[in-house]
């Protein structure tokens with residue numbers, strides 16, 4: 001008999017499952033709490049549940065356990081990068097960043113990525129599979145347990161394109177939100193996308209109240225196509241129309257990520273055209289000097305030019321900040337640690 005992954009269920013799904021196996025629905029909440037808040041590894045640890053139910057669960061279900069293969073800690077700022085093994089031995093990455101407002105984790109949603117963004121190491125070895133909701137939420141449980149630190153913010157910005165794994169991502173947010181579990185509010189969760197337009201509309205309809213973060217990185221379709229293949233499918237105009245709908249339905253501000261690449265997208269004209277595109281939107285721009293990956297073609301914009309770009313945008317009325325580069329002494333850029341691991345295995 002194939003056992004079910006009991007961590008992969010929201011409370012209503014778990015209630016339905018518990019009733020299906022002939023037990024009282026109220027046990028679902030007890031079990032959920034043991035799994036997601038107490039982070040137990042075995043059914044035997046669920047001490048307020050009868051022995052007979054624990055035995056039944058052992059027979060029919062399993063508790064997903066992810067394991068840390070490697071953890072690198074930055075000496076500069078304490079950022080911790082985890083290489084995590086899934087139960088089929090595939091590897092993903094999670095990064096724990098410590099800010100003054102709390103601990104933030106960046107989590108993966110897929111093993112590899114099929115989006116092909118030119119500046120990204122996560123896509124270089126192709127795409128293996130999407131993660132289940134339990135594997136997405138499990139990264140938080142695993143890191144909290146490993147570090148004994150409470151995580152208060154989650155960004156879906158690790159390996160993979162979250163909206164290319166829509167259903168599992170939405171389900172994982174519901175599991176993460178649940179007060180009986182990790183209890184992280186939707187407003188503390190940010191979902192990033194390279195711009196899969198129809199899924200932005202779907203996410204808006206879910207009305208989850210999470211922050212949507214758009215990887216824009218260029219202000220004309222021509223330039224964007226050079227950097228991000230998704231731009232061949234959806235124009236910037238289509239993307240921004242979807243963003244406006246997201247703002248309308250959720251009332252949430254959108255964050256636009258803009259990776260500054262030397263001599264590519266970092267001139268005054270680029271700042272001007274970015275300001276023009278975002279004028280009137282409830283938006284925020286996050287500037288990041290592009291990550292220079294091994295064998296990558298792009299070089300990062302220098303510090304002075306990044307500051308100038310920010311000032312230009314702020315002067316043009318667009319709220320802009322520079323994302324702090326954390327973990328610069330470790331392989332903290334998305335996909336780099338996993339890439340090394342895969343190359344090592346080869």
Ligand code: SF4
Nearest residue numbers: 113115117120123160
């Ligand atoms: S930046 Fe994101 S969407 Fe683009 S290839 Fe990397 S992981 Fe995929």
